[in-house]
Amino acid sequence: MTDSMVVVERTANITTVTLHRPAVRNALDRALMAAVWDAVAEAGADPDIRAVILTGADPAFCAGIDIGEAARAGDTAAARSASSGPGRGPDGLFRFLPVIDKPILGAINGACVAGGLELALQCTLLVASERARFADTHARMGMMPGGGVTVGLSSAVGRRKAVEMSLSGNFLTAGAALTHGLVNHVVPHAELLSFTRALATDIIGSDADAVTRLLRHYRALAEIDERSAQLLEGVMAETWAPGTGRMAGHGARVVERGRQQLRD
Numbered sequence: 433m434t435d436s437m438v439v440v441e442r443t444a445n446i447t448t449v450t451l452h453r454p455a456v457r458n459a460l461d462r463a464l465m466a467a468v469w470d471a472v473a474e475a476g477a478d479p480d481i482r483a484v485i486l487t488g489a490d491p492a493f494c495a496g497i498d499i500g501e502a503a504r505a506g507d508t509a510a511a512r513s514a515s516s517g518p519g520r521g522p523d524g525l526f527r528f529l530p531v532i533d534k535p536i537l538g539a540i541n542g543a544c545v546a547g548g549l550e551l552a553l554q555c556t557l558l559v560a561s562e563r564a565r566f567a568d569t570h571a572r573m574g575m576m577p578g579g580g581v582t583v584g585l586s587s588a589v590g591r592r593k594a595v596e597m598s599l600s601g602n603f604l605t606a607g608a609a610l611t612h613g614l615v616n617h618v619v620p621h622a623e624l625l626s627f628t629r630a631l632a633t634d635i636i637g638s639d640a641d642a643v644t645r646l647l648r649h650y651r652a653l654a655e656i657d658e659r660s661a662q663l664l665e666g667v668m669a670e671t672w673a674p675g676t677g678r679m680a681g682h683g684a685r686v687v688e689r690g691r692q693q694l695r696d
Contacts, residue, residue: 436452436463436467437451437452437453437463437464437467437468438450438451438452438464438467438468438471439452439489440471440474442481443629444633445480445481445482445483445636446481446482446483446484446485446629446632446633446636447471447475447478447481447483447484447485448484448485448486448487448625448629449468449471449472449475449484449485449486449487450487450488450489451464451468451486451487451488451489451493451494452489453489454488454489454490454491454492456495456498457491457492457494457495457542457543458488458489458492458493458494458495458548459494459495459496459497459498459499460494460496460497460498460528460547460548460551461497461498461501462501464498465518465528466512466518468486468518468528468529468551469516469517469518469528469529469530470516472484472486472529472530472532472536473517473530473532475532475534476530476532476533476534481534482534482632482635482636482640482643483534483535483536483537483632483635483636484532484534484535484536484537485536485537485538485539485625485628485629485632486529486536486537486538486539486551486555487538487539487540487541487624487625487628488540488541488542490541490542491541491542491543491563492541492542492543492544492548493538493540493541493542493543493544493548493552493564494543494544494545494547494548494551494552495543495545495546495548496545496546496547496548496549496569497546497547499573517530520578525579525580525583526550526578526579526580527554528547528550528551528554528579529551529554529555531651533644533647533648534643534644534647535556535557535632535635535643535647536554536555536556536557537555537556537557537558537559537628537631537632538551538552538555538557538558538559539559539561539624539625539628540552540558540559540560540561540564540566540606540615541561541563541564541621541624542561542563542564542565543564543565543567543603543694544564544565544566544567545565545566545567545568545569546567546568546569546570546573546577546581547579549566549567549568549581549585550577550579550580550581550584551579552566553580553581553584553585553588554579554580554584556647557616557631558614558615558616559615559616559617559618559619559624559627559628559631560606560609560610560615560617560618560619560624561606561618561619561620561621561624562606562607562618562619562620562621563606563621564605564606564609564615564618565603565604565605565606565693565694566597566603566604566609566614567597567601567602567603567604567693568581568585568597568598568601569601570598571598571599571601572601577598581598582594582598585597585598585614587654588612588613588614589612589613589614590612590613593612602693603693603694606618616631617631
């Protein structure tokens with residue numbers, strides 16, 4: 433199935449959802465976030481689907497929140513109910529993805545930045561192309577993160593490395609992301625989807641009820657440690673006085689810096 437924002441493919445018991453705004457590096461506007469949410473929720477509700485793969489249309493996985501939309505006043509995007517997401521839950525976490533009892537494997541095919549990194553961190557596992565690059569550029573944009581990057585990144589790479597990434601805005605290569613524990617695997621770009629599908633096939637070869645129970649258990653373990661931290665980040669983001677207006681002033685400079693780092 434093809435949507436203006438996402439491409440959804442079903443192969444056997446696996447659904448692949450591809451962010452499809454390649455002209456803007458799959459930047460997340462409200463329409464794309466809603467389309468991704470709906471596609472993942474539909475796969476989660478389908479009893480024949482056992483795993484979901486989330487990826488981006490080349491050349492990027494996701495460049496983050498759409499700066500133009502975020503900086504515009506009077507956004508006219510259609511409102512969605514809280515239950516239909518995406519949105520901020522009572523734990524303070526802005527969920528880009530619905531919670532489903534099936535693994536979501538992120539296939540990171542290129543740049544994965546800021547809100548795109550938050551989206552990736554909400555996946556169950558991450559497989560990276562050799563072309564993947566990861567960065568948290570919120571501070572460079574004059575914004576506070578609100579999608580859980582401070583919590584998810586600290587859990588994945590350790591607090592000191594997470595702080596460095598958030599304060600500097602510097603990119604991690606795919607190899608460095610593997611070394612620091614941000615991703616599970618790094619593979620040649622041409623093999624990214626085939627490798628991720630093979631890993632998903634290994635997972636769904638396990639007992640379905642056992643996989644569901646383990647996913648719920650790991651999620652519960654994470655919430656024990658992360659709930660308060662997510663709430664604090666949410667408060668920080670919502671009370672950041674400059675709001676989104678500052679992004680427009682920083683945008684071009686931050687994008688050019690990122691492009692230079694990706695070329696190096």
